[in-house]
Amino acid sequence: MSWIRNNILSWFQRLAIRILKTGHIPKHVAFIMDGNRRYASKTRIKHIEGHTKGFDKFTETLQWCAYLGIEEVTFYAFSIENFKRKQEEVNGLLDLAKQKFQRLLEEKDDIREHGLCVRIIGNLSLLPQNMQKLIADTMVFTKEHNKRFLNIAFAYTSRDEITHAIKEVIEGVQNGNILSEDIDENLIFNCLYTNNSPNPELLIRTSGEVRLSDFLMWQISNTCIYFSNTLWPEFNLWEFLNAIFYYQRCYSDIQKITKMQNIKPIKQNSRQSTYIDKLHHKQQIALERIHLLNI
DSSP: OOSSOOOOOOHHHHHHHHHHTTSOOOSEEEEEOOOHHHHHHHHTOOHHHHHHHHHHHHHHHHHHHHHHTOOEEEEEEEEGGGGGSOHHHHHHHHHHHHHHHHHHHHTHHHHHHTTEEEEEESOGGGSOHHHHHHHHHHHHHHTTOOSEEEEEEEEEOHHHHHHHHHHHHHHHHHTTSSOGGGOSHHHHHTTSTTTTSOOOSEEEEOTTOOSOTTOSTTTTTTOEEEEOOSOGGGOOHHHHHHHHHHHHHHHHHHHHHHHHTTOOOOOOOHHHHHHHHHHHHHHHHHHHHHHTOOO
8 A cells, every 4th residue: 555645535525624624723633543453353354454454544544634734643653562462463563564664665756746754753773673774764765855744653652752862861961961950841852752843733542442552641731632432444534524623622722721831932052952953963873874774
């Protein structure tokens, strides 16, 4: 299945989208894609086939977001906790992911035409080296694209992300790049895997589970959360539009909460700015190094 899809919508679907676009559309939407295994059990297919159906739904949903003008999308694809599943299923998931990243690299012209920037957020050191290279190849190839942004959380949990950020801050202090008084929310935010992205305005979780599964816990303090009872492979455009409508209904309340918190732009001092630039440069160099590996 191609990463870039051109779904043909009915006139009624197009009308519904036009009506919703008269209201506030979130710029960044995140998804917890839950229910692939239950869908497989329900339809009596293998678990890996359920995950394949889930990827098909992922590409379809990405296209729906494009129709609505949503600029950035984040999908929770693989939690660090997933490594605890049966080895056969873990291997199947990793093999499926490798196939899909290879397919993306074969579709360079379409990806470039749509200006899709792909970022993989997570602890990539936990993944096999050949998969790390595929991910690095993807991120290096798309890093200059700026029309649409796709973040895929892979080998990710918020606890790992925040732990990683704290380690970066400690190292900065120990090396004398920053002082202890430079540590604030803004500095930690810039050490997170998601430092390039604004916080999501809407989070959608499928399958009827009402929990967050350690996903973007730092980033969603003011995010509208929509829980769908639909299994992810069965998630459809109408359910998605219903989630957008729910967000629009909650929008004024979210704005009130944000104003009550008196959120103001945080100014960085020169040490913080220099350290953050240095840190991001180091991360980019590490990614380029993996990209250049001959595997």
